[in-house]
Every structure is written in C-alpha cells, then in structure tokens.
Amino acid sequence: MNFKSFGRSWPASQGSISGSIGGVCALTLTAAATGATLLGFPSPSDISAGRFLGWRASSPYAPPPASPWAVSLTYAIQADLLANQSAFAPGEAAGIVRDTLNLWTDAARGRVTFTEAPWSAVRNEGPAPPDQWEGPGILDWLSGAFPGTTPGWGANVEVFSVPTGFTITSQSLTFSMNPNVLGFTVVNRIGSRTIVSVDIYLNESFTWFDAEAPASASGGANENNQIISYDLRAVVLHEVGHAMGLDHPNQAVLNGSWNISPILFNPGDPWSSSDLMHSVYTGPRSSATLDEVGGLAIVHGWKSPVDANGDGHIDGHDITQVLSDWGGNISHPRGDINFDQVVNASDISMILTNWGAQPESPGDPANWAPTTEAAGPSTPIFRECYAAEHAPAAHRPE
Numbered sequence: 001m002n003f004k005s006f007g008r009s010w011p012a013s014q015g016s017i018s019g020s021i022g023g024v025c026a027l028t029l030t031a032a033a034t035g036a037t038l039l040g041f042p043s044p045s046d047i048s049a050g051r052f053l054g055w056r057a058s059s060p061y062a063p064p065p066a067s068p069w070a071v072s073l074t075y076a077i078q079a080d081l082l083a084n085q086s087a088f089a090p091g092e093a094a095g096i097v098r099d100t101l102n103l104w105t106d107a108a109r110g111r112v113t114f115t116e117a118p119w120s121a122v123r124n125e126g127p128a129p130p131d132q133w134e135g136p137g138i139l140d141w142l143s144g145a146f147p148g149t150t151p152g153w154g155a156n157v158e159v160f161s162v163p164t165g166f167t168i169t170s171q172s173l174t175f176s177m178n179p180n181v182l183g184f185t186v187v188n189r190i191g192s193r194t195i196v197s198v199d200i201y202l203n204e205s206f207t208w209f210d211a212e213a214p215a216s217a218s219g220g221a222n223e224n225n226q227i228i229s230y231d232l233r234a235v236v237l238h239e240v241g242h243a244m245g246l247d248h249p250n251q252a253v254l255n256g257s258w259n260i261s262p263i264l265f266n267p268g269d270p271w272s273s274s275d276l277m278h279s280v281y282t283g284p285r286s287s288a289t290l291d292e293v294g295g296l297a298i299v300h301g302w303k304s305p306v307d308a309n310g311d312g313h314i315d316g317h318d319i320t321q322v323l324s325d326w327g328g329n330i331s332h333p334r335g336d337i338n339f340d341q342v343v344n345a346s347d348i349s350m351i352l353t354n355w356g357a358q359p360e361s362p363g364d365p366a367n368w369a370p371t372t373e374a375a376g377p378s379t380p381i382f383r384e385c386y387a388a389e390h391a392p393a394a395h396r397p398e
C-alpha cells in the first residue's frame, strides 16, 4: 500500500508489513534501521500536515523563516542542583547540564544554540504565566535587577532537582515525581506546533554520578552488576531531547504515531533500546544517536543528515562535503553523517547506500498545511523517564 504523506507517497517497498494499528501499516525494515519519534506522538496525518512540536525561530504563530532555521534558546539551572549528591562538587552538576546542551547543539549541527539566562531558574508553576513565557521570575523582577523587562516563566529550558514525592501543578495539570522515575520533563506549548517553555526535573532521591569522571569505572553498578547510581549526562541528555521535540520511540506505535527514519524520513521504523530517547535508562551515554539527529531534522525541516551539502540531492556533492570535512577539527561537521564523531569512510558509505535519493523532511514548511499554527491543545506535555523496565504509562499512582 501507499500512504500519502509529506506531499508524496510513502511506498511499502522498504519492508514487509508487520502489523496494522488504527489502519496505519507498520513497516519493518529488513535493515537494522531505527527511527525517531516526535513529542506528543502526533498522528501520521498530523505529521503530514506539519502539526508537530518544535521551537520556532520567529513569532509563536508564524512558520520559521527560510533556511538557515537557527533557533537560539535561553536556559537556567537551579542554583543548588543535586547539591545532596556526594559524587558532585558544588556546581559540578550544573556543568554537566551545560555539557549536554552543547552536545545537543552538536546534534543539531549548530542550528540550535543555548545561552544562559541572566535570571534565576523559575518553575512553570500555577494556572498561567505571570505575563509571558520567557522573562525573569517575579522575585527577580521585583528586585529591580531587570528594568525594562516583563515578569515571565524564566528561561526557555530550565533544570531542577527535587525528591521523590515532589508535586507541581502547571496550568491545571498536576505532576508528581514517582519513586521509579529518574526525571520528568514538562513541555509548555502553544497549539500543536510551538514549544514555548520547558522544565526538567531530576529525581534527587536517586544516587547520581558522572560516567566521564575519572573515578567512575564502575559504570554505576555494584559488584553484583546491579545499578546503584545513574549517569547524570545520560538522563539530562534524554530529558533535553524531550525539550528538543522528541519522544520515546518505544511508545510511539502504542500511542498512534510511528518512528521515522533519520536518513530518508520514511515512516514505520522499529524502535531500539540503544536510542538515547528510549524511555528506560540503559546506562551511561555521552551523545545523541543518528536517530535523534534525524529527529531534529524532522522537527525543524532541515535537510537529511546524509544530504551533507544541503542541496536536496544525495550525490557526489555530498561526498565532496565529507572529503572537505575529513579529519578536520571543525565544529558540527556536516560530513559526519552518521554522527559517530568521526568523518571517515563510513560516512561516504551512507551516501553511496542512499545515492540518488531526494529526502523531504516533513518539517519543511513547504509540506505544512497553511493555517494550523495555533490549532490544537495547549496543556503541557508531561514525560517521565524510567529507572527500571516496566510497562510504559503516562501516569502511575504512588
């Protein structure tokens, strides 16, 4: 069957039909390809129409400007983040958060950047923002330190640590830190396309460590190979992934959505527990994967990662791009197609495998339906991310 979407037909020829959910065929690729899922699990028809969530470079109600669709976000970190953790010196946890933001800038090939906000971290708490989404919290504002500003809900992305049992109410929805949850992320949005403010909460009742610190050879496990502490980089990377507009691939089909391949943007890829956005903690991580890089390309309508020179065609010009980045010490090299931090022959191999393709990102504004920017619900999306394997659920009672 063909599924008309993204302004073109998606053939079933990439794989065999392995199942049918809600009338949508799920395809299984014969290759070991896996894909990314978009935040809030938009339906295939919503994806086709460009109704999925991301940061928008211009006003909340307008499409992003023409390429380059660079997005500049502010962030703020709770001053005493994870201060109860013996593994971290004062300020060390905040430094790890900053590292992860830089890693996401890398994954976005430099198109999403983060700048520390001048004001304190502010929880998105209460029935509505004081006046606007971004801006100093009411206490900072009353102090007079930020003349000419309007009080708001702080920075675009904020990171806090709280204990199990912590509860917050945001726009009439109440969230709790459940005992087997390493963290949860609250995404405030306007309609079905626009993320406006994200709060990340880490569970300080767990024991945390930095897998990249010299004294962390245990990997967080004890002598019986049981996990006793959790890699802060892995979990913050994952939570910021939600802030970037990505969701849990292993929960996509259950929620009426699907996973989309990161190279040609084909729907119906399976999920993998090796994805950074897998809902369950799988051990230390130091980067996003190609699936997440492709997910960012979908969310923001960028060219496919394999279209290294960004001309819409996968051809010899992309090999030229790889060769020009070969071995170079540059930031965000587009020639690192598979995002393994090395520009080498495996990147050229991916060009050859996909030679002649002209992948279209569903996030390309050319594929959007015209008048749906503000349509859809505006209640926050809440994602919790798990310490141990169990059935996925949006909310569980204590």
Ligand SMILES: [Zn+2]
Binding pocket: 238, 239, 242, 248, 277, 278, 279, 383, 384, 385
């Ligand atoms: Zn998650």
